[in-house]
Amino acid sequence: MPTTLPTNFWYAVEFSRNLTKTPVPVTLMGQQYVLYRDDHGRAIALGNQCPHRGAALHRGWVEDNCLRCPYHGWKFDASGACVNIPADLPGVPIPKRAKVATYPVQEQDGMIWLYVGDSPDTAAAPLPHLLPELGDPQWRAVYGEYTWNAHYTRVIESNLDVSHAAFVHPPFYGNRDRATVDEYKVSTTPYSATATVKAPAPKRRTFLKYLLKEENRYSLTTITVYLPTINRIEIDFGFRGYKYIYYTTSLPIDENTTLAKYIGLRNFLTFPWADKNSHDNAYKTYIEDQAVVQTCHPLAAPTDFQQELLVASDALIIAYRKLLGHYTAGRSLSAV
Amino acid sequence: MLKNFWYGVEVSSAVRDRPVSLILMGERIVLYRNSQGSIHALGDRCVHRGAALSAGWVEGNCIRCPYHGWTFNSSGECVDIPANQRDLPIPKRGRVKTYPVQEKYGFIWLFWGDIDPAEAPPIPDFPQFADPQLRCVYGEYRWNANFTRVMENTIDCSHTMFMHRKSLGNADDAIIPDYDMTMGEWEAEAVLPISIKRLVGLWRWISRKDAKTERVYRVCLPNITFIGLKFDHFYLDTFVISIPVSPTVTVSKWALMRNFLKFPFVDAQTRKVGVRLLSEDERAVKTQDPLVSPFLSNSTDLLQASDGTVIAYRRLLKKCYDRGWWQEPSLPAAAAPTSVLTTTP
Numbered sequence: 001m002p003t004t005l006p007t008n009f010w011y012a013v014e015f016s017r018n019l020t021k022t023p024v025p026v027t028l029m030g031q032q033y034v035l036y037r038d039d040h041g042r043a044i045a046l047g048n049q050c051p052h053r054g055a056a057l058h059r060g061w062v063e064d065n066c067l068r069c070p071y072h073g074w075k076f077d078a079s080g081a082c083v084n085i086p087a088d089l090p091g092v093p094i095p096k097r098a099k100v101a102t103y104p105v106q107e108q109d110g111m112i113w114l115y116v117g118d119s120p121d122t123a124a125a126p127l128p129h130l131l132p133e134l135g136d137p138q139w140r141a142v143y144g145e146y147t148w149n150a151h152y153t154r155v156i157e158s159n160l161d162v163s164h165a166a167f168v169h170p171p172f173y174g175n176r177d178r179a180t181v182d183e184y185k186v187s188t189t190p191y192s193a194t195a196t197v198k199a200p201a202p203k204r205r206t207f208l209k210y211l212l213k214e215e216n217r218y219s220l221t222t223i224t225v226y227l228p229t230i231n232r233i234e235i236d237f238g239f240r241g242y243k244y245i246y247y248t249t250s251l252p253i254d255e256n257t258t259l260a261k262y263i264g265l266r267n268f269l270t271f272p273w274a275d276k277n278s279h280d281n282a283y284k285t286y287i288e289d290q291a292v293v294q295t296c297h298p299l300a301a302p303t304d305f306q307q308e309l310l311v312a313s314d315a316l317i318i319a320y321r322k323l324l325g326h327y328t329a330g331r332s333l334s335a336v
Numbered sequence: 337m338l339k340n341f342w343y344g345v346e347v348s349s350a351v352r353d354r355p356v357s358l359i360l361m362g363e364r365i366v367l368y369r370n371s372q373g374s375i376h377a378l379g380d381r382c383v384h385r386g387a388a389l390s391a392g393w394v395e396g397n398c399i400r401c402p403y404h405g406w407t408f409n410s411s412g413e414c415v416d417i418p419a420n421q422r423d424l425p426i427p428k429r430g431r432v433k434t435y436p437v438q439e440k441y442g443f444i445w446l447f448w449g450d451i452d453p454a455e456a457p458p459i460p461d462f463p464q465f466a467d468p469q470l471r472c473v474y475g476e477y478r479w480n481a482n483f484t485r486v487m488e489n490t491i492d493c494s495h496t497m498f499m500h501r502k503s504l505g506n507a508d509d510a511i512i513p514d515y516d517m518t519m520g521e522w523e524a525e526a527v528l529p530i531s532i533k534r535l536v537g538l539w540r541w542i543s544r545k546d547a548k549t550e551r552v553y554r555v556c557l558p559n560i561t562f563i564g565l566k567f568d569h570f571y572l573d574t575f576v577i578s579i580p581v582s583p584t585v586t587v588s589k590w591a592l593m594r595n596f597l598k599f600p601f602v603d604a605q606t607r608k609v610g611v612r613l614l615s616e617d618e619r620a621v622k623t624q625d626p627l628v629s630p631f632l633s634n635s636t637d638l639l640q641a642s643d644g645t646v647i648a649y650r651r652l653l654k655k656c657y658d659r660g661w662w663q664e665p666s667l668p669a670a671a672a673p674t675s676v677l678t679t680t681p
Contacts, residue, residue, distance in 0.1 A: 163419030166405065166418065167400075167401075167403060167404055168402065176418065179405060179419055180418070180420065180422065181419040181420075183421070291402075292388075292403045295387050295388035295390075295391050296385060296388075296403075297364065297381050297386045301385075302386075308383065308385055308386055309429050310384070311417060311420055312419075312421070313420065314385075
C-alpha cells in the first residue's frame, strides 16, 4: 500500500472502454497493479509482480479467466491464487505462497475504480457518481490522457485554480486588466469541495469565438474536487444552454509524474468532426498549465498553510488542502 | 559550500530582458535586470503557490509570476495580486527573499552569507579584465561533481599530460619542477614554466620554438579559478567561476581571453577547445571519492609536492571552516508538519 497517498479510497485508474482481455498495468506512487477483464466482462485487479521471479504480469495474457505470467507461464486466477506451474512435475502441489494480492474493483462514470486500503467497508468516501451526462445522446464524449511532470496534488490544484487563466492561457491574456475574482462560496462534504465562479469569457480564436462573441459575456464554471484524484469542471457558456464538462482523474505515478485521464463532454457541435477541436483545446490548456505547474516547489502542495500564501481567490484550493491534510495527517506527501 | 563570500554566478550579458534562474546548493534564485538596467536577485519561488518567478517576466522594476501574475519589486515585496479585490491590502507575508548582487568583470556576483556584505572578503582584483588588448569568449560546462573537486581540477598542474595529451600536445616528461605558492588572505597563486613545447591546433601558432613560457594558476575563494598561459608576448587567460548547484552538480562559466588571433571567427574554435578540455577532465573528476575534497585532514588523498596548488586551496577551505564559514548543503525542506486543521472537514 503506498504510504504517501490517502488510503481507504477508490481510485479511478483506467477508462472502462480501455479494459479488455488484454491486461493493462496501473501504477500508483510506484506501486504496481494489473487489470484485466474476464469472459463475463468482469474487471479484475491483481498485484502486478509474479511471486516466482518478479516478472510483470501485465506482459502476460488472459487464459480461462486467469492471468498467465509471460516468464514461466505461472497462471493466476481472479482470487490471486496460482493454479498452474508449468515446470513442476504433475502431482506436485502448488506452494501456498504462490499467490498475488487482489483488489476490489468497480465501474462507474466510464472509469475503472480500484480500491486502495484496508477493506471497502472502511472506505473514507463512497464511489462518486459525478458524470450522469455520459451516455446521454445529447452529449458527445471524447477521451484523452497526458502525463504531467508534477506531483498529483499540484495537478489537481491546477484544475481548481480560478485566478490563473489571464496569465497562463493565451486566449485569456486580454483579461489581465479584469483579473479580479469575485468572492465565491465553497461547499464541502467530508471528501469533496465545490464552487461556482463567474469568469469573463476568453477571447478564443477557435470556433468557440462564435459562441462567445460579446465582450462582456461571462461564463459560469462549477468546479469540483472529489478525493483522492477526481476533478469535474463544468463550464456554462451562458449561451443557448451550451456547456462543456471536463472530468479527469490525476493518477500519481511517482513524486514527480502524474497521469491525467480525462473525459470531455459537450452538448454543442456534437458531430464527430468537432472532436479534434475538443481534444486540441484540452491539450493546449494542459501544455500551458504544465509549463508553470512543473516549476512549483515543493513538489507536493503543502497542507500546512505556512509555506505558501493563499488568498481569497484560492478558497477552493484552501478547501482541498484542508481535506488532503485531514486524510494524510502526520504523513509527508512528498520527500522534496 | 562557503558562506560570507561574493559568488560569481552568471555572465552579465546572459541576463537581459528575461529573468534567469540560478540554483545555489539547491536554493532557487532568480536574476533579473530591471528596465533601468540594474541587476536584482530574489528567491525564485512565488510565495503564493510555489511557482518559479524565473518563468515569469520583468515589468519595470518588478518581476511578475507567470502563474497568477503576482508582482514583486526589487525589494522582494509583492505589489500586485491581480485576483484580489481592488481595495484589499497585500498581506504582510507577501514577499520573497532578496540577495545583494553586483556586476564586475562582465560577471554577476551574488553575496551568500549572514554577515554584512561590506565586511565580507571583496571580489578579488583581476587586472586582465581592464586590458583592452584581450579578446574574450564565454562558455559554460556542467559537471557531475562537487564544486571543491572542480575547483581543484582547474588549478591542478600535473594532470595536463595525462588528461589532455590529444588536445594540447606531448611533453618530453611529466615532471613538475618545485614551485612556490604565493598565499593571499583568501587566495593562492603559483607560477610554473610550460613543459609542452609544441602544442596542437590553435595553440600551435603561438608555441614557437624556444618561446619563453609561463603558466600562472590562481585560486580565489569562494569560486574563482584562473589559468594564465604565456608564450613570449602571447597571452591566453582562462577565468572560471564554478557554481555549486548541488553537492554533486557544479556549473562552470568561463571567459577565455587571448591577445592574439583576435578575429571573431577564431572565437568558435576557442570555445570548442575550452569545452573539449573540460570534458576530458570530467571523465576523472566525476569519479573522485570522497565527493567533497578532504580538506580537514590529508589522510584520504595522497598529495605530492606537485600538488602545491591543491594543498593551498584546501588550506584556505580549512581556514574558512575554522571560522564557521563552511555550510553543509541544505537538506530538502522539512516534512510538512501535521495538519493545522482547526475543524474536521
